[in-house]
Amino acid sequence: MRAARTTDPLLARVWDALATVHDPELPALNIVEMGLVREVAREPGPAPDAAVRVTITPTFSGCPALAVIEEEVASAVKRAGVAEVAVTTRLSPPWSTDEMTDEARAKLERFGIAPPQPHGGLLEIALEAPVRCPRCGHPDTRVRNPFGSALCREIRTCQACEETFERFKPL
């Protein structure tokens, strides 16, 4: 994963450290595979390899997990041996579930949460598309509540196995 992002050994170490940070409301996924890390860059610091800036983007703007993620990013990068870490938030372009990796979608489904389908910006269509039950795989599932236990999720019921499950909303 890191090879695709950077050839700088320091920044590669930072990317690896970021892949150990999880959204506290979605412990199955790390923030890199969710697409929340926008940029990792060197900063001028007191010594070579001493300072980096990590830029992340929020999922939902009211998500209380963001503050926790910022703190954990800073401590994970420090554990990787970088003395000074600046964490900044960038809104634009807004985060989309299309930025989740395929691996992240597969993990979500194994975790029992129906993953968001890729939508290429056609959100209204994605919201009406069939959603497969993460437990039995049946495609006939219905919205029970368009809001769920976190801002990013809705609650659905499977018409086949009658199990209630959460779906990560396409955004």
Added chain:
Amino acid sequence: MSEPTTLGSELTRALLERLTALGDDELVLGHRDSEWTGHAPILEEDIAIANVAQDEIGHAVLWYGLVEQLGGPDPDRLAFFRDADEYRNAALVDRPRGDWAFTMARQFLFDAYEAELLPRLERSSYAPVADAAAKVRREELFHLRHSALWLERLAHGTDESRRRLTAALDELLPLLPGLLAPLPGDAALAAAGVYPEAAELADAVLARVGAALEAAGLARPTLEPPADAAGADRRQRPDGVLAALLAEMQSVARSDPQAEGW
């Protein structure tokens, strides 16, 4: 990343007023919605209204964050350490939460307003406003779907649900022009492409609301778009309602003004 565009001092002052009003509308509505937590008619709706409240409060933080970027106070100062006479929210959002029909009817009116406002704000010549609007618009899609469904459900439900919805709209619709009325600096912002033109936005919102009410089998309201009257005046209601809301919302922060973090 969008670097703050350089605004002159007049536009900066006008934008500070407008951003504060945007944030105040979101925060006060979010607080009213949050009053339902643990009290909504069914569990599913308790979860839904708590989500909506959390979103609106999150959006307030975005708008207040832009105030801070322009040299204003930080979001916590703005939320917790201003008195009612310094708030710039429209009366529509601070009225007591009433019954569920009142809450859903108000949410629908606000969601319909944002559905017209946000795409226009995304074209703002001031990039930080455009960026924030792009973020908020995607999340608001879920609100409008929810409140529009409730509008229909209440209208077509029972005689009782329709009576309650009609009573709510009778109280709320006269307050809608106050939400749409321009602030004194809005004309300058519109001329600079920073903020949409007030009359065009108001027409679009009133058309959307009228069409939705008609589709639900309700009378299409005859709402006059706000005259060019000073919106700032329309956002002042010295009847103590907002002061009582703030007294509760601000009590914890004010009990220890030096407290840090959360």
